[in-house]
Amino acid sequence: MQPYKLKYHKNSVLLIAMVGIPVFFISLMLYCLFNLPTSLSEPSTLILICLSVIFMATTLLWITRTQIFVTSKVQINEKGFRFKLKRTSFLYRRTNFFCHWDNVTSVTEMFDNHNGGYFYKVVFKNPHFVGYFSPLKKYEKEADRFFTELQFYKESYNIPLQLPLDIKLKPTKSFE
Template sequence: MAMILIPIFGVGLMFAILLNLPKDLPDWTIFSFIIFFLFVLVVSLLYIIKKWLNVPCNTFVNETGISFKFEKKNFFYKYNDFFSGWENVTNISETAYNEQGNFYQITFKNPSFTANFSAIKA
């Protein structure tokens, strides 16, 4: 949801500012403003992904199921503390990702969502 609302807000703000600029500005100035706003939007999205969407959590796995608890509160996620029995897990897959190493993707039935977990490199 944040990955949709933040770009919409950023583009809306960009258009609001661009529409209120004086009409006699040179084209290169308007083009520079557009490039600057797009750069700020991309940097802010990368910052949000790095700081708020990747959340450290404690994960516990045993014979009854899997649970995770975020180390700090996060308003982007509905569940800050979650337990699921194995009967509620529909899929577990390991995916290689060059930048951050391997991660596990776990899909749950009820509530229906997918969580990605990666180990901390020591």
């Protein structure tokens, strides 16, 4: 089968980066501020703080776009599920991964309210991790074909479809 070009990320990596990087930069900025000479003027201190905040935001944006959301090549066939990251990222240990269908726990299609598109959550058993795949810009049709093929293998190998949380928690009439 043909490989699909998709963006790959893991929520755990995203969360660690979104919390860890600002904490690191703020700690570094405070350390530098407390070690500045007292003779430094207020405008100079304010400029230094503004520059460090701008640098932190730019670095966080760069890491998010290039190191967290990484372009990947995904292949699915009767043997299993394979993805390979197009470029290396210091945040991901695995750049090439393959597993048989019995190692896939669940497959979910979810709507992204922020970007207005769909992404696909695939849960793996061994090693246990959750991968998120979303379409690249201008590759939405390819992502639709990917999910159609993924649905076929899901049904063929009896992989459960995990419903999004908001659908699962609908109230029942049993409490009336």
